[in-house]
Amino acid sequence: MPGFDASAYGRRIADVYDDVTADLPTELAVDRLNELAEGGRVLEFGIGTGRLALPLAARGVPVAGVEASAEMLEVLRAKPGGDRIPVTVGDFSTARADGAFSLVVLAFNTVFALPSQDAQVACFRNAAAHLRPGGRFVVEAWVPDLGAFHDRSAVRLLSLTEDRIMVEAARLFPADQTMRTTKISLASGEVRLLPANHRYAWPAELDLMARMAGMEREHRWSDWSGAAFTDDSPAHVSVYHL
Ligand SMILES: C[S@@+](CC[C@H](N)C(=O)[O-])C[C@H]1O[C@@H](n2cnc3c(N)ncnc32)[C@H](O)[C@@H]1O
Structure with missing residues (x-):
């Protein structure tokens, strides 16, 4: 990477x-x-x-x-x-x-x-x-669950409360078994991006x-x-x- x-x-x-x-x-x-x-x-x-x-x-x-x-x-x-x-x-x-x-x-x-x-x-x-x-x-x-991806991309809801929503966006690079993800935390008056890269196996x-x-x-x-x-x-x- x-x-x-x-x-x-x-x-x-x-x-x-x-x-x-x-x-x-x-x-x-x-x-x-x-x-x-x-x-x-x-x-x-x-x-x-x-x-x-x-x-x-x-x-x-x-x-x-x-x-x-x-x-x-x-x-x-x-x-x-x-x-x-x-x-x-x-x-x-x-x-x-x-x-x-x-x-x-x-x-x-x-x-x-x-x-x-x-x-x-x-x-x-x-x-x-x-x-x-x-x-x-x-x-x-x-x-790894490659079936969850469409066009090598996936978005999923991680948690949902009245105060905070957490969503994860991911993109897959199968040739080298890597995945880029960013969690998006949405709360009143605040958006946080929490990126993490993975080499999956x-x-x-x-x-x-x-x-x-x-x-x-x-x-x-x-x-x-x-x-x-x-x-x-x-x-x-x-x-x-x-
Ligand atoms: C997902 S957190 C897990 C923390 C803890 N083990 C737990 O279960 O809550 C991953 C941790 O590993 C650290 N980390 C990631 N890659 C690392 C590396 N190559 N060498 C040392 N620490 C690393 C991160 O900074 C982070 O603190």
Whole structure:
């Protein structure tokens, strides 16, 4: 992707990120991550504002992060306990955090924020390099749904309340498996544009990346509750182990 900047997404969204993600099933995800960590250390790639990391830390799980956006980090640091989480500032496809971890987490489609297959392969290798023997790498991502696009474009309603409407416009570039999206947030007296670019991949391609990094798939669920992954699942939570 030309002019790729890992910190661009956070720069535009940091101040509203927690509002935009308020309806995600965060508690369910934290329960599952706590279980997968089996009492060991957790490293979150793209830790953001600490949506997952802070509740995990509050349960006594030692958590660290990697993050490219100074703005997202500032929001994390301002929260109670946010200044006690060690964060390596950098690109999670290459940055190195200290020590070995039981679990590396890459949640909420963030693997697709990496702009190329090469960068995603590097990310899987970087995750494996942080794991203790037998450790796990968990990836949460959507399943590409090209049928939702007409003329390689799609517009969908994300949420609708009396105070705010959230719409997403997307354009597909199938030759290099990329998608440009901009969320449009409309509220009284305010329009916000929240762009995000994705290099998307089907679950099987992610499995191959895991194998190239020396990992095997242990689970694939359709969500954090552990529901079965089926032909109709729009997303997956995949767990790989070293
Ligand atoms: C969608 S948010 C997810 C935040 C958090 N993991 C969560 O689940 O709420 C993606 C985060 O990853 C960060 N990010 C995106 N690409 C990155 C990269 N290549 N290296 C480090 N951080 C990155 C963004 O700045 C943002 O904080």
